[in-house]
Amino acid sequence: MINALVVLLGLQLMGEVVVNLFGLPIPGPVLGGGALAVILLARGRVGAELSSTAHVILRNLSLLFVPAAVGVIEYRDMFVAYGLPLFVTVLGSTMLAMAAAALVFRWVGR
Amino acid sequence: MGDDVSLLWVYLSERPLTWLTATVTAYAIADRIALSVGRHPLFNPVVLAAIIVIAVLTLTGTPFPVYFEGAQFVHFMLGPATVALAIPLVENWGTVKRAARPIAAALVAAALTAVGSALALGWAFGLPRDVLVSLAPKSVTTPIAMGISASLGGIPALTAILVIMTGVCGAMTVTPLMNALKMRDMAARGFAAGVAAHGIGTARAFQVDPLAGAFAGIGMALNGAFTALLVPLLLGLF
Structure with missing residues (x-):
């Protein structure tokens, strides 16, 4: 697990450094993940330790969003003004986008 | 005795450990x-x-910044977790490569629909322009969405709420919606969750099926980059 954490944190750090250095418009961890994918594909395999650590983290990905979800209470005033139209817009638009993604995916995949 | 208890609480309520424990326990x-x-x-x-x-913060009168002192350790793990998305991607590389065309087409369709329908619905409800700008990038992960919102005259804090709401709406509706569409392919189902409902949709996908999770991660990462290019173009229309 420790070696896997070194890889994950190290690539995140590398991503953050490169993003800051070049002023790139993407978050450091996304760049770090992209770099890790390239490295692993070049190596041709994912080590057992890295694989099991990643899957433990990703199975509990929901936990990591709890603080941000709680943070919504900080901005409740902002929501009161446009609450219902915003909710309907977000729900409707999200469902439309998911339907579009899945239908096009299936249609082009045929 | 009562004083001792309240003193103990004053002490505990300011320890990061208390709120870290509360976060993990609430999740468990x-x-x-x-x-x-x-x-x-x-x-x-x-x-x-x-x-x-x-509920606990409200009952104990704890302000959010005090809570976040402890919760930040959980929040911080989002970084390494994002890097870790590379692993299911590589493990399913064969399937991903074969699905390159549907992935590209579905990305364009979903990103256009997410931004376009949010702007159109919001505009129909008469929402002001700064709120529309804040809505446009709602389907992508928070740091990217807030960056887009800030650079185009939106309200980044409002965008942060809308991103969370989008994730939650997506995670809650993806399963019944995909069932209604008779979508059996886990790759398509997962991709839809990630591309439209970013990390929270991806978290849902990982709980349902590992392949769905891998494709959700791809959808989330690709849409982050794509929406950053798309929003400025589409905003010109409203």
Whole structure:
């Protein structure tokens, strides 16, 4: 697990450094993940330790969003003004986008 | 005795450990509830855990910044978790490569629909322009969405709420919606969740199926980059 954490944190750090250095418009961890994918594909395999650590983290990905979800209470005033139209817009638009993604995916995949 | 208890609480309520423990415990309870109803989509563990934590913060009069002193350690793990998305991507590389065309087409369709329908619905409701700008990038992960919103004259804090709401709406509706569309391919189902409902949709996908999770991660990462290019173009229309 420790070696896997070194890889994950190290690539995140590398991503953050490169993003800051070049002023790139993407978050450091996304760049770090992209770099890790390239490295692993070049190596041709994912080590057992890295694989099991990643899957433990990703199975509990929901936990990591709890603080941000709680943070919504900080901005409740902002929501009161446009609450219902915003909710309907977000729900409707999200469902439309998911339907579009899945239908096009299936249609082009045929 | 009563004084001792309240002194102890004053001490504990300011320790990061208290709120870190509260966050993990609330999630453990939420996940148990979600499991006990067979991961029914409406019993979303992020929402259940947040409700539990918000109730505790409200009852104890704890301000959010004090809570976040402890919760930041959990929040911080989002970084390494994002890097870790590379692993299921590589492990499913064969499937991903074969699906390159559907992935590209579905990305364009979903990103256009997410931004376009949010702007159109919001415009029909008469929302002001700064709120529309804040809505446009709602389907992508928070740091990217807030950056887009800030650079185009939106309200980044409002965008942060809308991103969370989008994730929750997506995670709660993806399963019944995909069933209604008779979508059996886990790759398509996962991709839809990630591309439209970013990390919270991806978290749902990983709880349902590993392949769905891998494709959700791809959808989330690709849409982050694509929406950053798309929003400035589409905003010109409204």
